[in-house]
Amino acid sequence: MSNPKIAIIVGTTRPTRFADIPTQWIEAQARARGDMDVEIVDLRDYPMPFFDEVASNAWMPSVNEVAQRWQKKIAEFDGYIFVTAEYNRSIPGVLKNALDQAYVEWNRKAMGVIAYGSMGGARATEHLRLIAVELQMAPVRSAVHIGGSEFMKVHPGFGGSGNLDDIEAAIGNSTKAMLDDLVWWANATRTARAAG
Numbered sequence: 001m002s003n004p005k006i007a008i009i010v011g012t013t014r015p016t017r018f019a020d021i022p023t024q025w026i027e028a029q030a031r032a033r034g035d036m037d038v039e040i041v042d043l044r045d046y047p048m049p050f051f052d053e054v055a056s057n058a059w060m061p062s063v064n065e066v067a068q069r070w071q072k073k074i075a076e077f078d079g080y081i082f083v084t085a086e087y088n089r090s091i092p093g094v095l096k097n098a099l100d101q102a103y104v105e106w107n108r109k110a111m112g113v114i115a116y117g118s119m120g121g122a123r124a125t126e127h128l129r130l131i132a133v134e135l136q137m138a139p140v141r142s143a144v145h146i147g148g149s150e151f152m153k154v155h156p157g158f159g160g161s162g163n164l165d166d167i168e169a170a171i172g173n174s175t176k177a178m179l180d181d182l183v184w185w186a187n188a189t190r191t192a193r194a195a196g
Contacts (some may be wrong), residue, residue, distance in 0.1 A: 048097060056100075
């Protein structure tokens with residue numbers, strides 16, 4: 001069986017975003033394993049309007065061309081790793097909008113999270129998992145949380161190194177656990193989808 005195809009979704013579009021650092025790091029961690037094929041999918045490349053369709057594409061096709069292109073891209077994957085900041089105890093608005101712009105493409109696929117913020121993005125992660133369940137995804141138990149002190153060590157804007165290898169002692173085990181879970185569930189859901 002071929003490796004499951006996993007999208008690493010960059011969940012913020014701010015010009016000063018930190019997300020590129022954990023995105024590149026988790027991509028390297030995933031590629032080094034050899035048991036999944038990963039691709040970075042950046043929301044900057046899909047400038048969708050706030051959701052304004054008549055209904056979800058679960059009920060009727062979307063009209064917006066960028067949303068259609070987004071749906072086509074998302075449909076290519078067997079699972080997802082969301083890289084998210086925590087904004088006011090939730091996920092960035094642009095990520096919520098992107099999730100809402102598709103429905104059937106997310107169904108019955110695994111998802112994991114690497115999050116950052118003062119509490120390690122824990123509240124954003126839980127909010128994202130609730131949304132994922134409604135979109136019929138299978139959230140994995142383990143997640144990667146980059147908390148306050150680790151965040152300051154690596155965030156260049158605060159004098160940090162810009163290198164997540166510097167905090168691997170804090171996030172290495174959770175990264176392995178999340179990726180292990182994600183591969184297992186991506187393979188399981190892919191097999192189940194193929195069986196009909």
